[in-house]
Amino acid sequence: MAEPGPRGEVVIVGGGVAALETLMALHDLAPAGVRVRLVAAEPDFVYRPMSVAEPFGLGEARRYSLQRVVDDFGAALVQAGVAAVDAPARRIVLRSGDTIGYDTLVLAPGARILPAFDAAVTFGGPQSGAAMRALLDELEAGNAWRFAFVVPTVVGWALPLYELALLTARHAEQKRLERQLVLVTPEPRPLALFGDRASATVAEMLAAAGVEFVGESQVEPVERAVRLLPSGRMVPTDRLVALPLLRGPRLDGVPSEPTFGFIPVDPHGRVDGLDGVYAAGDATNFPIKQGGLATQQADAVAEHVAARYGARLDPAPFRPVLRGMLFAGGADRYLRTDAAAAQPLWWPPTKIAGRYLAPYVYEREPAAEPGPAPEGFVDLEVPLEATDSAPVRG
Numbered sequence: 017m018a019e020p021g022p023r024g025e026v027v028i029v030g031g032g033v034a035a036l037e038t039l040m041a042l043h044d045l046a047p048a049g050v051r052v053r054l055v056a057a058e059p060d061f062v063y064r065p066m067s068v069a070e071p072f073g074l075g076e077a078r079r080y081s082l083q084r085v086v087d088d089f090g091a092a093l094v095q096a097g098v099a100a101v102d103a104p105a106r107r108i109v110l111r112s113g114d115t116i117g118y119d120t121l122v123l124a125p126g127a128r129i130l131p132a133f134d135a136a137v138t139f140g141g142p143q144s145g146a147a148m149r150a151l152l153d154e155l156e157a158g159n160a161w162r163f164a165f166v167v168p169t170v171v172g173w174a175l176p177l178y179e180l181a182l183l184t185a186r187h188a189e190q191k192r193l194e195r196q197l198v199l200v201t202p203e204p205r206p207l208a209l210f211g212d213r214a215s216a217t218v219a220e221m222l223a224a225a226g227v228e229f230v231g232e233s234q235v236e237p238v239e240r241a242v243r244l245l246p247s248g249r250m251v252p253t254d255r256l257v258a259l260p261l262l263r264g265p266r267l268d269g270v271p272s273e274p275t276f277g278f279i280p281v282d283p284h285g286r287v288d289g290l291d292g293v294y295a296a297g298d299a300t301n302f303p304i305k306q307g308g309l310a311t312q313q314a315d316a317v318a319e320h321v322a323a324r325y326g327a328r329l330d331p332a333p334f335r336p337v338l339r340g341m342l343f344a345g346g347a348d349r350y351l352r353t354d355a356a357a358a359q360p361l362w363w364p365p366t367k368i369a370g371r372y373l374a375p376y377v378y379e380r381e382p383a384a385e386p387g388p389a390p391e392g393f394v395d396l397e398v399p400l401e402a403t404d405s406a407p408v409r410g
Contacts, residue, residue: 023119024050024325027108029098030124031056031082033368034297034310038122040372041318043089050325054086055108055116057097061085063377065307065367066343068139068179071148072187074345080380088376098125100268103290109268120292120321123270123279124314127298127305129260132168133237136256139180148180151255152187160254161194164242165227166235167201171276172262173306174201175340178218180257182344185225198228198251200235200244209304209338209400211354218356221344265299273301283333285317294321308339311370336400339369353398 026042028035035054042052060079069075086093097111101123107115131138137147154160165181167174181199188195199222203209206218206229222229230251235242241252264277271288273280278301281287285294294317297310312334319331339362342349350361362369364378 025117025119026050026052026122026321027116027118027120028052028054028122028124029056029108030054030126030297030299031058031061032124032126032297032310033307033370033373034124034126034299034314035122036061036085036376037311037314037370037373038124038296038318039086039089039091040376041315042322043091044372045318045322045327045329047322047326050322052089052091053094053116054082054091055094055096055098055110056082057095059083059095063368064140065176065341067145068176068183069343069345070145071152072183072345074183075343077145078377078381080377085376098267101270101290101293103269103293106292118292120324121294122285122317122321123265123267123287123293123295123299124297124310125265125267125299127262127278128265130263132166132258132261133256135237136166136258138258138260139176140260148257151257152184154255155184155188155193155195156191158194162196162252162254163198164235164251164253164256165197165199166242166256166258167199167203168234168258169261170202171303171305172259173304174203174259175207175306175342177201177257177259178207178222179343181227182221182225182342182347185227186345189225195226196252197226198230198253200230200233200242200251202232202234204231206231207340207342207351210340210351210356213354214351214356217349218342218351221342221347221349225344262298262305270295283316284320284331285313285334286320302334302336304336304338306338306340307368308370309336311368311373312336315371337397338400341365341367343367353400355398 063078066075067077099111100109107117165177205215233244241250264272279295281295281300285296287293296313296317298305316334323331338353340351349356352361366374366378
């Protein structure tokens with residue numbers, strides 16, 4: 017049985033955006049002598065935002081070796097899945113039954129994904145890129161031409177579905193294919209989180225592409241159609257593409273909210289009721305599940321952890337600033353709270369805007385030009401309006 021980790025032993029659970037941002041931030045902020053160990057089930061970090069481009073041959077979700085990342089930042093890697101946290105003993109329990117002690121624990125395992133509908137392509141799930149490619153093949157063959165793109169809940173991140181709808185419209189236009197595309201979402205306006213001006217820009221893009229927007233609605237699939245709720249309108253569809261439902265990670269020994277199972281945290285990422293345990297990213301109870309926000313949560317955690325070990329800084333709480341690049345295959349838009357532009361609104365201009373992870377990824381892109389932002393560039397941090405930290409029922 018493992019003993020609790022020695023003073024200065026930080027264990028990070030996860031291999032995604034929040035986990036790596038925390039690791040990189042601690043490398044920069046924590047005093048000498050703080051040791052970081054990353055525990056991840058998979059060997060690679062997958063940069064998922066560009067997975068929407070793969071079915072269209074316009075990009076790929078690049079992979080980065082976690083071993084290389086931890087080597088670059090002086091950390092250690094344990095490739096294993098985590099089943100539970102034994103907080104009184106300050107140790108985590110691996111799926112193998114082995115244990116690892118910690119002094120400070122950061123939970124960043126991400127969310128579990130569940131299909132919202134049985135007869136749909138759940139984008140973000142296993143093999144979803146290949147399934148989307150198969151739908152495009154059906155479109156080209158004339159076997160299916162009426163597609164419904166559905167955001168099933170307001171808990172999560174809707175932007176990838178807008179990208180899929182716009183990219184499908186572009187693909188059909190280039191090949192001169194008949195199509196009928198509708199996007200259904202609980203949001204009152206397109207990507208309403210970004211504010212009126214950005215939402216208006218996205219609405220114009222959808223209209224120009226011939227994608228019908230239906231807001232403040234959910235769907236009930238029926239044979240070759242969907243019923244819009246609450247209106248009851250029937251929309252004929254040949255195929256349904258939906259985002260997944262997101263749920264908490266279900267780690268024994270970790271508190272979770274009763275409805276969706278996300279981990280409750282305070283503005284510094286401290287887990288309710290567990291001393292020395294933090295959480296960041298999609299596993300937490302902040303309702304917007306987006307990579308850029310996950311890096312901001314991770315930065316808040318890293319600052320608080322670093323201060324705990326004596327770093328001379330005043331740890332700032334999580335203060336969400338929303339940024340998102342809408343990839344449309346040529347007519348891309350950079351979106352920020354109440355702003356939209358064809359040129360970058362942050363630097364480096366990556367899909368995930370983060371203080372540490374973004375430069376690391378950008379410098380490794382084949383077409384990247386590493387270096388400082390262009391002369392005169394200003395990145396204005398406009399925070400989101402006050403957002404209830406509890407999940408919104410979708």
